[in-house]
Amino acid sequence: MSIEDRSWMYEGWNDNGCHSHEWVQKTNAFLDHAFSLVLDSQKFGVLCPCSDCDNRVRRRRPIMSLHLCKRGFTPGYTIWTEHGEKPFSEPTLENANDTADGLDEMLADIGDAMHTVSAEDEPPADAKSFYAMLEASQEPVHNYTSVAQLTAVARLMAVKSQHNLGVECINKILNLFDDVLPENHKMPKTFYECTTLLKGLKMPYVKIDACENNCMIYYGEDINKEKCDFCGESRYVVVEPSTGRKRKPIPRKVLRYLPFIPRLQRLYMEPKTAKHMRWHKEGRRDNPNVMVHPSDAEAWTHFNTVCPEFAAEARNVRIAMATDGFNPFGFGKSKYSCWPVFVIPLNLPPALCMKEENIFLSLVIPGPEHPGKNLNVFMRPLVDEMKKAWAGVETYDSFSKRKITMKVSYHNSIHDYPGLGMFSGWSTHGGLACIDCMADVDSTWLPNGRKYSWFDCHRRFLPTNHEFRDQKNAFRKGVAVHDIPPRRLTGVEVQEYMNEVKDKSFDGYGTTHNWTHIPFLWELPYFPELLRPHNIDVMHTEKM
Numbered sequence: 001m002s003i004e005d006r007s008w009m010y011e012g013w014n015d016n017g018c019h020s021h022e023w024v025q026k027t028n029a030f031l032d033h034a035f036s037l038v039l040d041s042q043k044f045g046v047l048c049p050c051s052d053c054d055n056r057v058r059r060r061r062p063i064m065s066l067h068l069c070k071r072g073f074t075p076g077y078t079i080w081t082e083h084g085e086k087p088f089s090e091p092t093l094e095n096a097n098d099t100a101d102g103l104d105e106m107l108a109d110i111g112d113a114m115h116t117v118s119a120e121d122e123p124p125a126d127a128k129s130f131y132a133m134l135e136a137s138q139e140p141v142h143n144y145t146s147v148a149q150l151t152a153v154a155r156l157m158a159v160k161s162q163h164n165l166g167v168e169c170i171n172k173i174l175n176l177f178d179d180v181l182p183e184n185h186k187m188p189k190t191f192y193e194c195t196t197l198l199k200g201l202k203m204p205y206v207k208i209d210a211c212e213n214n215c216m217i218y219y220g221e222d223i224n225k226e227k228c229d230f231c232g233e234s235r236y237v238v239v240e241p242s243t244g245r246k247r248k249p250i251p252r253k254v255l256r257y258l259p260f261i262p263r264l265q266r267l268y269m270e271p272k273t274a275k276h277m278r279w280h281k282e283g284r285r286d287n288p289n290v291m292v293h294p295s296d297a298e299a300w301t302h303f304n305t306v307c308p309e310f311a312a313e314a315r316n317v318r319i320a321m322a323t324d325g326f327n328p329f330g331f332g333k334s335k336y337s338c339w340p341v342f343v344i345p346l347n348l349p350p351a352l353c354m355k356e357e358n359i360f361l362s363l364v365i366p367g368p369e370h371p372g373k374n375l376n377v378f379m380r381p382l383v384d385e386m387k388k389a390w391a392g393v394e395t396y397d398s399f400s401k402r403k404i405t406m407k408v409s410y411h412n413s414i415h416d417y418p419g420l421g422m423f424s425g426w427s428t429h430g431g432l433a434c435i436d437c438m439a440d441v442d443s444t445w446l447p448n449g450r451k452y453s454w455f456d457c458h459r460r461f462l463p464t465n466h467e468f469r470d471q472k473n474a475f476r477k478g479v480a481v482h483d484i485p486p487r488r489l490t491g492v493e494v495q496e497y498m499n500e501v502k503d504k505s506f507d508g509y510g511t512t513h514n515w516t517h518i519p520f521l522w523e524l525p526y527f528p529e530l531l532r533p534h535n536i537d538v539m540h541t542e543k544m
Helices: 021-036 061-071 096-101 103-114 125-137 149-163 167-180 191-201 261-267 271-276 298-306 308-312 372-378 380-391 417-424 491-503 538-543
Strands: 206-210 253-257 317-323 339-345 360-365 393-397 402-406 408-415 444-446 451-453 534-536
Touching: 021 061, 149 167, 149 191, 167 191, 253 380, 261 339, 261 380, 261 393, 298 308, 298 408, 317 360, 317 417, 360 372, 360 380, 372 380, 372 417, 380 393, 380 408, 408 417, 417 534
Parallel strands: 317 408, 408 534
Antiparallel strands: 206 253, 253 360, 317 339, 339 360, 393 402, 444 451
16 A cells, blocks of 8 residues: 555544545555454454554454544554554565565665765765675675565574574575576575675674673683682583593583674664654654653753763763563473663654664573672673763764764663662662662561561651641551651762772671662763662552
């Protein structure tokens, strides 16, 4: 269905139930189109574009028809991006079924970026090699198809990953292609040639060996060590020699690390995305009094005043981090859990900021148990990269066609409550669990239940003349509250507090403080100036 004038969606509808004949006819055509794109759509439904559902909830056809008749289409939905249409005019393949995995959309985006390079400012070496690789790989596999070489190789690698195929299997498939395809075709002949082609995408992935007990990682100065400095455990699995053949050592535990700087640079290599990266500063708010983006919050504006040079450049990036544990083998008998750490660029507008494609996996911390305070150990490569990003890295902005020095700053983290405790260094267990009140907390020990309770501990946050403060029968019996709320410590004061506790070997844990470790994030020069460095996500805030 081609993109056309969609004014009928809003002009032919009103909330009194009087719809024009054109609106009814074209809405039915839209429903036919939407439900024809998805297998089992009658069973599982399709995203509903009514003004309330706003393409967030799947509905079956009768319910969707009723919603559209009563509520109308969601405002501004003239390009049906959630129902098969692309947001921008992009080249399409001759076989529509080939786009099912989304690879062509990605390749089309970066292909557009390739054609925007101009002589106004020569791209740096890495961007130049990337565009050259794209230009070479955009040639068709052979003269009788429009499928590009890079597209074919990327799809083959996706099939290998999805079906867990071995290298030998891929080589045999490529041998078959070599026999079937016409002479002088561009398809690689071996798996090695495929990986060489894809290396031009420059999305690095690093394996870092780790101690089995999470004491240290073999990284930096420790990369050549074979035993842990703390527990003495061997770095590698001990294998009894059976033959004279030399075997590659097998590490006991491996940390997967995916640097985020190349991924941020890739956002600037596509002009449309590069333009969106300025939205936090230049984007228009329909209602300035409503917070719709992190840049509207106090923490963002506070950092602008602390680091005005960083804030002056709209293309500098602020990122959030998030982590949580999950069982990759399901929720059966296996107790194994691993902990991914995600990096989220916050410059993008609200509609793009939390899209899956704009959230980067940066670390995969191995299990089988949660890392606890040793999360600090696994964060070392990420923090080192944060320091490098704060100093600035050369990046090519394809929208302005200029080379820029892109700087990156940490903005905040997003976790559930236990994850926040590991990430911040202040334990969220026990009587001092509140990360805001810290040692000045008003909790009550329940001797029969043998746990702490925070019932009626928040009246001190009310205004001093509030009537609830003097009520002795509505909260704790016979108790009036006239205490003032705890003073929020500045970042510098928290840092001094941590260092004082550390000098005493964390003596007094659980009674005068709840520090378990000093996170590496405090090594960032601007970290003490952050107003809200750690946050609980919305879902867990509602549950609490």
